[in-house]
Amino acid sequence: MHEGDVLVPVFLGLLAVAAGGCTTAPERPPTPAPNDEEALHASVEESGAAIAAEVTEVEREQVAGDVHHYSFLLKVGDTPNARIRVHRVVREDAPWKARPASRAIMLLHGDFATFTTNFAPSLMSDAAQPDHALAVYLAERGIDVWGLDRRWTTAPKDGADFSDFADMGVAQAVSDTGNALIFARSIRTLTGAGEDRMILGGFSSGAQITYLYAAEETQKEPEKRQIKGIVPIDIYAKLAPADEALRQGACETAAQERALVEKGEVDSDNSAFFQPLGELAVSAPADPSPFFDGYTNRDAMLGIVTQTYLIYEPKPKYHLVAGAFENGAPTGLHYAPEALITDWLIHSPPHQALVESAERGAVWCGEAPLPIADHLADIEVPIFYLGAAGGFGDHGLHTTTVVGSTDVTTHVVRRLAVEQEPEDYGHADLLYATDAPELAWAPLEKWLLAH
Template sequence: MNDIAFVVPSGVAPLAPSHPRTRAKRLAVMPVVLGLLAAAAGGCTTEMAPADDGEALQATAEASEALSATLVGKVTREQVVGDVYHYSYLLSVGKTPNARIRVHRVVREDAPKVPHPTSQSIMLMHGDFATFTTNFLPSRISAAAKPERDLAVYLAQRGLDVWGVDRRWTTAPAQGTDFSDFAGMGVAQAVSDTGLALTFARTTRGSKDRLFLGGFSSGAQLTYLYAGEESQKPLAERLVKGIVPIDIYGKISPADEALRLYACANAADEYDWVAQGYVDSDNSTFAQPLGALAASAPLGASPIFSGYTNREAMLGFVAATFLLYEPKPQYHLVAGVYKNGFPSTLRYSSEALVSDWLAHSPPHESMVETADRDAMWCGTGALPLADHLADISVPLYYLGAAGGFGDHGLYTTTLVASKDVTTHVVRRLPVASEIEDFGHADLLYAEDAPALAWAPLAKWLLAH
């Protein structure tokens, strides 16, 4: 493989031991910190009809009462494909300006607003610069995605009741946001909100059955953290029957000490920015234009990466992500095909879909949550949450991508107390070609993700 020719902005050392957000801030690439952690983008543009029948609202009201939460506006419902429908609930969960979470449901219906009975259900949590919709239901925001190729639809069609939760920062408006509560949007709050969403789902389902909890990228790290916290509760109070972390590590292997120190440096930088008042990662100045310009003006000069076209900038970022963020060697969001040392096209996922993924990022994101997650990986000093990883005893299914966190996520699965652990890392190329192998977000967007990743996952879920 030739040397990488993609050049990051002038003055940036590609593998410098500091977070990409921090480096970008120093260089004034954007006014607020870059959101470069691996994930998929956010925002749903589809108009949905209100599901305002008495039965649906009564169930929602009961669930909200159980949570001490308030339904904001009407429940919305839209047909996705065939008998699969998508419900969306916006819940107020506090008194601060952005104390809202959005809960989603994707389920088959036997009749209008009558969900098909299911014995298995799962709550999915999105990653950075993302929402449930853009990670697990991308056909709602991209013409390049087909409903049958959405992970949420795939699982629903196979008999699962699929739920999701959008974290508080995803609901902040693009303009006029009051950021006074962003400094409180750390992992402790995210874990607490996950419990609210799980309770809401179980109450709305009208079942005492526990749910699986799964997450992609940072949502997978929160999955580990939630399961650890819940392990400290009496069995009767637990909501989760098994966990599905998708391409992440919960703890870094001793063999990867350099990666742990990298996380420590990132956490220190990020907490420093929070202390200086930079509590928001402004996706509208990086991820959104990176994707939008690649689609609308691919041959135009990139305003983000000097000397590259908009298309080249997008390809370089997603296929050579490790130049800006390297949680493991040659980490990349999406696999590219390299020509003369530069990714010339994407190998497994559609460029149009990837561009839409970036372009539909939610405008804002919590910096302190990122700092907290890096601090948990660092594992030293005062941690935002206690480490209860070793107390997790529920069944676990780890799904990884060779070019993402991949094999580096396997160590975490050896630390839990569960005797029921299954791992599956999608690898399509020899280790020597890992720079072009299945990427982090290819697990969600690749043409062959259903066959390579989703089918074994669905089989495991339905067997449990």
């Protein structure tokens, strides 16, 4: 399916190290290469050098029409899993030649997910139409879409070395996000798209990292900043005083997860739960669930995604996707295709760093010691908050009032009355629901084109 898989070694990292780390896009492009593929690879080499990274893999594949997906695997250190994957979904003028776009966004994935499973699901699921994906939707409308897979997504299912998982906290995620932005901006500059800063967005935990990155960047000199706005999708970074019970719950969960990390349990194993939860719902839907007594495999999957609050409740009646119910039990999904949701679970990255989850909970808790300094109030770039009534929804609005931004737009998708919120648009319906393009993506597109 991939075209032109290549190995692109980059050994120019010492250049950035000697200079103290490049923080802005290169000022001038290289001498044009004989063809577009060679020109891109030359740009990739220079962009890798800008962050002291070795680019070990470049792949290109068609998504829909003239929209193509590029992925770049970057080695960013010497530890076993010191790798990040940077993605690009963009229209092409010719093979390996992206159409220059003045507006660009980088999207960060959520838990048990990657950029492709969240934002370009047709690349992993036959249940998704190629253009029914947020990244493709935006690319088709002239926006240059980038993404980042965090380090833990690259760990193999079998034989993974977890010796560096305890270091994969929020500070590292924020640092890697900065490097991914420098890499993307460098390539955009070198290939004629301009030197403008980018919008940074994220879904779920990726949205929390978005807030944390934006806050941390306020402490840098203006010429070293990479973003000009943020798009947090269905999350909060700080809880309202009225949500004190939720804050206390975050404190308790964070303490429990920190204790596990201190005991050496650093892997949140998606291959032991989310992957088989989806696989068994498809392969043996009527068989007894190995996870929940008295339920079939399909019942278990539907219960987790439509009544997520039974195991995880960051707000009352929180759920991943809206369900259809009979006598209080889920019988199907209301807005999203069931096959797409099971594929999302099946294609979860096998491992995830537990320390990141613990530290994100500690940030919500807000009690010292914090894993990263709180500079939310210093954020002044424009913000577009997109929420789902059955997800974090209105509970995410408070964060937009504690930042320093004066350009704030909010849009919470709500299809039902407030008393029906347990069955309303879910957290992941913003990405997977059949009507997400009209209800969620179109307002985002309008904001992006205006910023």
